[in-house]
Amino acid sequence: MERLVVWARKQRWMVDLPLYGVFVLLAPNAASHESWSFRAIPLLFLLPLLARRRFPRTAAVLVIAGVVAVYTNEVWAYDRGRSELAMAVVLFTLVKNGDRRFAVVIAAGMAGLDWMWGFTWGVDTQNPTLSIIGVIPLYIAAWALGEFFRARDQLTREESLRAGLAASEQEAQARAAVAEERTRIARELHDVLAHSMSVIVLNAEGAKLARHQDPDAVDRTLDTIGRTGRGALAELRRLLEVMHAGEPVRSPQPTVAELQALVDQCGREVTLEVTGEAAELPASAALQAYRIVQEALTNMLKHAPPDATGHVRVAFTRAEIHVEVTNTGGREPVAAGLPSAGRGLAGMAQRVELYHGRLETGPLAGGGYRVGATLRIGDAS
Incomplete structure (x- = not known):
C-alpha cells in the first residue's frame, strides 16, 4: 500500500483526476432541447489541460482560443462553467510557475472574454453586470492558490537544499575527523617507533662493544632490548585496535x-x-x-x-x-x-x-x- 501511495504521488497527472471529473460531470446550463453531443465539444478543454504543467503557456493560449470559440457560438456559449474553470486552471498554473507577466496577459484576455460574453449573451439575464463580475472571485482564488503553492514549493526546495548542505557539511566534518585521526595515529606511531628503535639500536651497539669485556652487561642490554621491543609491539597493537574499533579501545593509554x-x-x-x-x-x-x-x-x-x-x-x-x-x-x-x-x-x-x-x-x-x-x-x- 505504501509503495502504491509513493507511486501515485510521483504521477502528477493523477492529481488532476478530480478536475477532469468536474469537466466531464459539469452539467450544461443551456436549454434541455440542445443535443448532448454538441455539449460534449467543450470537453476538448481537457486536451490542453493535460499538458499544462509541461507547456503552461501553450495550454493557456489553447484554452483562451477554445473559450473564444465557445463564446462566439450560440450552441456552446451558455456552457460557461467549464470555460471559466478551464481559464482559472491555466491562470493558476502560470502563477504557480512564477510566470506572472504572462499570467497578467491571460487574465486580461479572460476579463475581455467575460465582458464580451456579458454583453453578448448575458443581456438575456436580469442582471448581466453581475454575471460578468461574478467570476472575478474565481480568478482571484486561482491567483492566490498559485502564489500559495509556489511559495510552498520554494520552501520545500530550500529545505531540501539546506538538508543537502547539512549532509555535505556533516560528511566533510566526518572526513576531517578521519584525517585528523590518521594524523594523530601517525604521530603516535612516530613517537613509539622512534623512541623504541633508538633504544634498541643504541643498546645493540653497546652490546657489541661490551660482549668481550662484560658479558653480564650484554645480558642486561639484551633484556632491555627485549622489553623495549615487546613494549613497542604492544603499543603498535593498541594503535591498530584503535584504527579498527574506535574510541572505547583507546584506553588504557600510556x-x-x-x-x-x-x-x-x-x-x-x-x-x-x-x-x-x-x-x-x-x-x-x-x-x-x-x-x-x-x-x-x-x-x-x-x-x-x-x-x-x-x-x-x-x-x-x-x-x-x-x-x-x-x-x-x-x-x-x-x-x-x-x-x-x-x-x-x-x-x-x-x-x-x-x-x-x-x-x-x-x-x-x-x-x-x-x-x-x-x-x-x-x-x-
Missing part, C-alpha cells in the same frame, strides 16, 4: 605513571622529578605529557653523546602541566647511524598546540639541550 619505566628504558643516566597530583587531570593531557617526554628522550638518545646525563621534571597543577627535559653536553663523540625524520619537534609543537600551551627548545649555555613545554588544561579545546 600515562605519567609510566614515566619511570620510560626513563629506565633509556639506558642512560636520567633522573625523574614529578611534583603535583595527576589523578584529577584529563587522561588525554597526561598522554600528551608522556609523549613529549618520550620524544625529548628520543632526541637525547639520537643527538647527545653517550656519556650525557639527563633530567626530566614534570609538574602538575590544576590548570597546567609543565614538562622540562634537559641533558648535559657530555664529552664523548655523538654516536652515528641514527637517522632523524625531522618530525620530533614538530610533533611536540602540535601536542602543545592542542592545549594552547607553549614549547621552548634550544641548547643550554654550558652545553646540552633543553625541551620545555606547558599544557594549559583549562584552555584545552
Whole structure:
C-alpha cells in the first residue's frame, strides 16, 4: 500500500483526476432541447489541460482560443462553467510557475472574454453586470492558490537544499575527523617507533662493544632490548585496535605513571622529578605529557653523546602541566647511524598546540639541550 501511495504521488497527472471529473460531470446550463453531443465539444478543454504543467503557456493560449470559440457560438456559449474553470486552471498554473507577466496577459484576455460574453449573451439575464463580475472571485482564488503553492514549493526546495548542505557539511566534518585521526595515529606511531628503535639500536651497539669485556652487561642490554621491543609491539597493537574499533579501545593509554619505566628504558643516566597530583587531570593531557617526554628522550638518545646525563621534571597543577627535559653536553663523540625524520619537534609543537600551551627548545649555555613545554588544561579545546 505504501509503495502504491509513493507511486501515485510521483504521477502528477493523477492529481488532476478530480478536475477532469468536474469537466466531464459539469452539467450544461443551456436549454434541455440542445443535443448532448454538441455539449460534449467543450470537453476538448481537457486536451490542453493535460499538458499544462509541461507547456503552461501553450495550454493557456489553447484554452483562451477554445473559450473564444465557445463564446462566439450560440450552441456552446451558455456552457460557461467549464470555460471559466478551464481559464482559472491555466491562470493558476502560470502563477504557480512564477510566470506572472504572462499570467497578467491571460487574465486580461479572460476579463475581455467575460465582458464580451456579458454583453453578448448575458443581456438575456436580469442582471448581466453581475454575471460578468461574478467570476472575478474565481480568478482571484486561482491567483492566490498559485502564489500559495509556489511559495510552498520554494520552501520545500530550500529545505531540501539546506538538508543537502547539512549532509555535505556533516560528511566533510566526518572526513576531517578521519584525517585528523590518521594524523594523530601517525604521530603516535612516530613517537613509539622512534623512541623504541633508538633504544634498541643504541643498546645493540653497546652490546657489541661490551660482549668481550662484560658479558653480564650484554645480558642486561639484551633484556632491555627485549622489553623495549615487546613494549613497542604492544603499543603498535593498541594503535591498530584503535584504527579498527574506535574510541572505547583507546584506553588504557600510556600515562605519567609510566614515566619511570620510560626513563629506565633509556639506558642512560636520567633522573625523574614529578611534583603535583595527576589523578584529577584529563587522561588525554597526561598522554600528551608522556609523549613529549618520550620524544625529548628520543632526541637525547639520537643527538647527545653517550656519556650525557639527563633530567626530566614534570609538574602538575590544576590548570597546567609543565614538562622540562634537559641533558648535559657530555664529552664523548655523538654516536652515528641514527637517522632523524625531522618530525620530533614538530610533533611536540602540535601536542602543545592542542592545549594552547607553549614549547621552548634550544641548547643550554654550558652545553646540552633543553625541551620545555606547558599544557594549559583549562584552555584545552
